[in-house]
Amino acid sequence: MSDKKFSPFEVSWLFVQEYYTIMNNSPEKLHQFYNKDSYYCNGSEGESSKIYHGQSEINKRIKELEYEDCKVLVSNVDSQVSSNDGIIIQVLGEMSNKGGASHKFAQTFFLAKQPNGYFVLNDIIRFLKED
DSSP states (O other), rough: OSSSSSOOOHHHHHHHHHHHHHHHGGGGGGGGEEEEEEEEEEETTTTTOOOOEHHHHHHHHHHHHOOOEEEOOOOOOEEEEOOOOEEEEEEEEEEEEEEEEEEEEEEEEEEEEEETEEEEEEEEEEOOOOO
16 A cells, blocks of 8 residues: 555555455455565454464455455544554444344554555454444
């Protein structure tokens, strides 16, 4: 993702929009946000989850999740500048997959700076228990 003189807040919103659009339209391309140094984990609230490392492992995991017609309604995005000009982003929202029921989730990204923009260094997503 390029950083053409956008503020960290703008980068966060642009990233979130692009990430979830690709999740919906072209989930097979999601792994392109990550690289060999990236970490990813997903799971449900209260459960342990495996950590995947590197673009290849993350791509394999994303394929296992079988995103298809994945709809995301983002209710909140918070972001802060972090270490080495990186950006930490917290997303809250609801997600449905394959036309199923929607589930509340919290997702945290750390975008690390690279020469031509950013990449996702860390990605943690948790689906929350319903009240």
